[in-house]
Amino acid sequence: MEQLNYLSLLPEIVIILAGILVIAADLIIDKKDNIISEVISVLGLIIALFLTGNQFLNPEIISQNNMLISDSYAVFFKVALIILSLMVILISSHHIRERGITHRAEYFTFILFATVGMMIMAGSLDLVTVYVGLELMAISIYILVGISRTEFLSNEAALKYFLLGLLATAFLLYGISFTYGMFGTTNLVVIKNFLQNNTTANSGYILVLVFLVIAFGFKVAAVPFHMWTPDAYEGAMTPVTGFMSVGPKLAAFAVLGRVFVYSLLTLKAEWTLILTIVSILTMTVGNVVAIAQTNIKRMLAYSSIAHAGYCLMGLVAAGGLAGSLGLQSVLFYLSGYLFMNVGAFSIIIFLNKKGISGSELDDFSGLNERYPGIALMMSVILLSLAGVPPTTGFAGKLYVFMAAVKSKYMFLAVIGVLNSVIALYYYLRIIVYMYMKKPADLKEETNRSVPLLLVLGIAVVAILVLGIYPEPVLNFAKSAAGGMF
Amino acid sequence: MIPLYYYTILSAVLFVIGLIGFLIRRNIILLFMSIEVMLNAVNINLVSFSSYYDSLDGQILSIFVMAIAAAEAAVGFGILIAFYRNKNVIDSDKADLMKW
Structure with missing residues (x-):
């Protein structure tokens, strides 16, 4: 165990440097329509991806005074986050010019910084x-x-997200302060050992659990802490929506897994109860309210709430008899969710018109006649979100429900299946619009940038590959989840 | 010496005051201030536990909390100014373009 080990932090350092370089390059090179920001960001992320992949080959390293760990669990999330960030940068490159965003370099810098923040969460x-x-x-x-x-819309979304994010932070810190008060430390390994040696129940533990669930409930948009989600998703620029609908969720689930499953496993009776309730509420409210939406971005926001509910179900299973199988199913589900959501938001970007975001349900009517290829890809993505085979949405749901059944949470699996049926309705409605309605009579400017179509293609292929041949990712998730028990 | 639970009760009271303020106020600056009260409750907790355990971890964390809260406030006021330029109010009730 080394005190300071910058080698294990190399991916994060590279991304931070790339972020600073983006700003510096923007200052030096005059403000013509250059793509230097994108090039630097993408290069930095690719180098970081290789460095992170290299960490997978090494045994786990605990570094920086036991503050950070790089084990296969952290590497799994870091790889997913870097891929997400790469895809988001590629889909936003053309879009932010169309929307006339003047601060292009800052945009990419903050995507890189957010990625580093999430990677630190995954490895903490x-x-x-x-x-x-x-x-x-x-x-x-x-x-x-x-x-x-x-x-x-953007102001309002940012304000709502900011205020509720602050509230979540205050709850997280209050929870952390009580954790420190109860254990005398904030280190998760020490807490784990303490709990294993002192099995006497302490009602204060429940306080800590409740505060942590509230804080991370905000970040994964679990009901009843989801109020900000639809507004923030609708008001933000579409690539940002794609980013924030996946990234914070991945990072927050990484932390939930690390804190609850790894560190507080001895308290599983308490936290599985809390998470069961939250999971049922999240799935049901997300899916039922999504039916009423006519704006696709809002609908996807509620659908992302519902997906968080399924992942929470896997986490509950991880606290039950299924053990590492439950956590593995969460990891696999999230990796599929990444491609589904980025794909769906790429299509909304593709349909973007000047000024308006192109995300109303009517914008999709008759899409098949206008762009048959895009309509087909959207259908694959929507069927995957609904959980229809042979897509990753189906495989992910299958593993999550299987884990729930194995943990003897039959009712949870039944509620999950019923929810998938509800979800099918609003996803299929878009497909009906695309194939059976007459196209709306509007000449729109579509975003035909090559990187966007590339990302779209990658997302669709990944959805199908993860659905038909999930073994490689599943094995990766298995080794990642196995280390947590 | 003052017993530990005095501090815990003080911090709990402050936290609840902040939370209630956040829930009932409509002026966004007052919302920020309510959150700051909640963060100060956290800091009191951390410092009192830190002196109870005779370790420095809690005090260091409380410095982290203050530094990061300052960064958050900077960003928050930036967002608020952009909002104010468009709307000419700082009432959270006026952020009502989007409803579920």
């Missing part, structure tokens, strides 16, 4: 680093949501 072994990583992520994303400064 101490509640202090969880907090610092979470804030780095949250502050960057507040700025990204509000980056179209002159638009009302």
Whole structure:
């Protein structure tokens, strides 16, 4: 165990340097329509991806005074986060020019900084680093949501997200302060050992659990802490929505897994009860309210709430008999969710018109006649979100429900299946619009940039590959989840 | 010496005051201030536990909390100014373009 080990932090350092370089390059090179920001960001992320992949080959390293860990669990999330960030940068490159965002370099810098924040969360072994990583992520994303400064919707979304994010932070810190008060430390390994040696029940533990669930409930948009989600998702620029609908969720689930499953496993009776209730509420409210939405971005916001509910179900299963199988199913589900959501938001970007975001349900009517290829890809993505085979949405749900059944949470699995049926309705409605309605009579300018179509293609292929041949990712998730028990 | 639970009760009271303020106030600056009260409750907790355990971890964390809260406030006021330029109010009730 080394005190300071910068080698294991190399991916984060590279991304931070790339972020600073983006700003510097923007200052030096005159403000013509250059793509230097994108090039630097993408290069930095690719180098970081290789460095992170290299960490997978090494045994786990605990570094920086037991604050950070790089084990296969952290590497799994870091790889997913870097891929997300790469895809988001590629889909936003053309879009932010169309929307006339003047602060292009800052936009990419904050995407990179948010990525680093989430990577720190994924690799943290101490509640202090969880907090610092979470804030780095949250502050960057507040700025990204509000980056179209002159638009009302963007201002309002940023303000709502910011205020409720602050509230979540206060709850997290209050929870951390009581954790410190009860255990005398914030280190998750020490807490784990303490709990294993002192089995006497302490009602104060429940207080800590409740505060942590509230704080991370805000970040994963679990009901009843989801109020900000639809507004922030609708008001933010579409690539940012894609980013914030996946990234914070991945990072928060990484922390939930690390804190609850790894560190507080002895208290599983308490936290599985809390998470069961939250999971049922999240699935049901998300899916039922999504039916009423006519704006696709709002609908996807509620659908992302519902997906968080399914993941929470897997987490509950991880506290039950299924053990590592439950956590593995969460990891696999999230990796599929990444491609589904980025794909769906790429299509909304593709349909973007000048000024309006192109995200109303009517914008999709008759899409098949206008762009048959795009309509087909959207159908694959929607069927995957609904959980229809042979897509990753189906495989992910299958594993989550299987884990729930194995943990003897039959009712939870039944509620999950019923919810998938509800979800099918509003996803299929878009497909009906695309294939059976007459196209709306509007000539729109679509976003035909090559990187966007590339990302779209990658997302669709990944959805199908993860659905048909999930073994490689599943094995990766298995080794990642196995180390947590 | 003052017993530990005095501090815990003080911090709990402050936290609840902040939370109630956050829930009932409509002026966004007052919302910020309510959150700051909640963060100060956290800091009191951390410092009192820190002196109870005779370890420095809690005090260091409370410095982290203050530094990061300052960064958050900077971003928050930036967002608020952008909002004010468009709307000419700082009432959270006026952020009502989007409803579920």
